[in-house]
Each structure stands twice: as C-alpha cells, then as structure tokens.
Amino acid sequence: MVQSNEGAAKPRIVVSDTDFKRLTDLALGATDRFPEVAQELEIEMGRAEVVQAASVPANVVRMDSIVEFRTDSAQQRRVKLVFPGEADISQDKISVLTPIGVALIGLAAGQSITWTARDGKQHTLTVIAVEQPGAAASIVAFADRRKAARSAPADDDPEPPRAA
Structure with a gap:
C-alpha cells in the first residue's frame, strides 16, 4: 500500500510538459487498477513545476532517464525509468507506476525524497546521477567519429596506410 507523504517536506521537482501530459493521463487511466500509486503520481504531477521539454535541466x-540512486539502507542502484509496458526488473527498467518510480520522477541529482513502499514502510532515496536518453549513445558515436577521423588518411598524405 502506498501512502501519501504529504506531511513530509518534499523537494522541488521539474517535469517536462510532454511527460506531464503523459503521466497525468497514465495516472487517470490507472486509478481503477492501481489506485494508491495512481493517486501518488497525480499528487506529484500536481506539485511539479512544468516546463517545456527543452528547458528541463540535464540532471x-x-x-527514459537512467538514474543512479542510493537508498536509506545504503543500497545503490542504477535503473531506467520507463512507462509500465516497458518495465523489466531483470533489465533494471523500473515503471513510473511503482512507488519508487513515482518518487524518482522530477528529482535532480543530489535531491532526496521519502517515499512509502507497498508494504507501508517509509524509505528515503537520494539521486546520485542522472543520464538522459541517448546521451550515452551520442557520446559513444562522437568518440567513434573522432577515432575514425584520426585513422583516416589526410588529404596531403602521399600514400594511405597499407594493411600488414
């Protein structure tokens, strides 16, 4: 069971207008199947600062962010926050429609939040690092392009390198 942590001071959260719309719709659609988590997601969306997608800070x-966080039990995890149909705990993909997923959305690196698990126990988590979708792929692609550029013969090279 999830209980709202309304009494606890919650950190400021930022959500893109696109995520806000999709998450609000998700919460409304999940009210019958997952009433407690859906209500908590609605509460979080109600207190979020909604900004244009391009204005959401990278942290x-x-x-679809990859999030590294530490729990109050000193456990450290690295997960991807996804929509319910994409969730797969064996691949560290956590649904936003879970208590921990609701707790993570909108937090920035360095922020902590208290959340209530389905067993009714309160926990605290702290976001350590956030990686945005495609960031790792674009870094690898950039490194590959630089490597290829270094190994390509220059226009003024008299002969290209030969295979041994």
Whole structure:
C-alpha cells in the first residue's frame, strides 16, 4: 500500500510538459487498477513545476532517464525509468507506476525524497546521477567519429596506410 507523504517536506521537482501530459493521463487511466500509486503520481504531477521539454535541466529525472540512486539502507542502484509496458526488473527498467518510480520522477541529482513502499514502510532515496536518453549513445558515436577521423588518411598524405 502506498501512502501519501504529504506531511513530509518534499523537494522541488521539474517535469517536462510532454511527460506531464503523459503521466497525468497514465495516472487517470490507472486509478481503477492501481489506485494508491495512481493517486501518488497525480499528487506529484500536481506539485511539479512544468516546463517545456527543452528547458528541463540535464540532471533531472524524466521518462527514459537512467538514474543512479542510493537508498536509506545504503543500497545503490542504477535503473531506467520507463512507462509500465516497458518495465523489466531483470533489465533494471523500473515503471513510473511503482512507488519508487513515482518518487524518482522530477528529482535532480543530489535531491532526496521519502517515499512509502507497498508494504507501508517509509524509505528515503537520494539521486546520485542522472543520464538522459541517448546521451550515452551520442557520446559513444562522437568518440567513434573522432577515432575514425584520426585513422583516416589526410588529404596531403602521399600514400594511405597499407594493411600488414
């Protein structure tokens, strides 16, 4: 069971207008199947600062972000925050429609939040790092392009390198 942590001071959260729309719709659609988590997601969306997608800081958890966080039990995890149909715990893909997923959305690196697990126990998590979708792929692609450029013969090279 999830209980709202309304009494606890919650950190400021930022959500893109695109995520806000999709998450609000998700919460409304899940009210019958997952009433407690859906209600908590609605509460979080109600207190979120909604900004244009391009204005969300890179260190803020949004949908498809890869998040590294530490729990109050000193456990450290690295997960991807996804929509319910993409969730797969064996691949470290956590649904936003879980208590921990609701807790993560909109937090920035360095922020902590208290959340209530389905067993009714309260926990605290702290976001350590946030990686945005495609960031790792674009870094690898950039490194590959630089490597290829270094190994390509220059226009003024008299002969290209030969295979041994």
